[in-house]
Amino acid sequence: MENLILYGVVAVLLVFSMIRDRAKTKKALMKGLKAFEGILSQFLIVLMLVAIVLAVFDPATISRLLGAGSGFMGIMIASLVGAITLIPGFVAFPAAAELLRNGAGVTQIAAFVSSLMMVGIVTLPLEIRYFGKKAAIGRNTLAFAFSIVAALFVGWMVAR
Structure with a gap:
């Protein structure tokens, strides 16, 4: 229901924008379409990777590796995968939701997403070049x- 309300508000605002300045609205829509095209390839690749992981690993395996019962080892696995993965947040969150639906634990997924957003193993050489080795390694x-x-x-808050 909330989605319908949001779509309705956007439609009304789009019509208002078209009435106000048709050229600017068209330009903004084209810019948005170009941005969507740029995002779409990354999004599709990650969705395919998640689909492959879900096809190869059944929910029991995901639960064993990343479930609530996997404990600290599951948190470390999720953190390491997040640290070496280079995907944008708008792609990571749907992937994380799908993993949660298939048996991953909340704490483990929080570790994955937070390390994904904050740690940059893949981008470390670039970071070293601009900030220096000590600063880059220290920050990471x-x-x-x-x-x-x-x-x-997050795990503690959910358990409460």
Whole structure:
């Protein structure tokens, strides 16, 4: 129901924008379409990867590796995967939701998403070049530790 309300509001605002300035609205729509085209390929690739993971690993395996019962080892696995993965947040959240639906634990998924957003193993060479080795490694180490702390906090809050 909320989606219908949001779509309705957007439609009304789009019509209002068209009435106000048709050329600007058309330009904005084209710009939005171009941005969507850029995002679509990344989104589809990650969706395919998640589909492959879900096809290869049944919910019992996902639960064993990343479920609530996997404990700290599951948190570490999720954190490491998140740290070395380079995908944008708008793609990571639907992937995380699908993993949750298939047996992954909340704490483990929080570790995955937080390390994904904060740690950049793939981008570390670039970061070293601009900020120096000590600063880049220090930032990534602290971010990795904080992502685990944040995941444990999320798990604790959910358990309450």
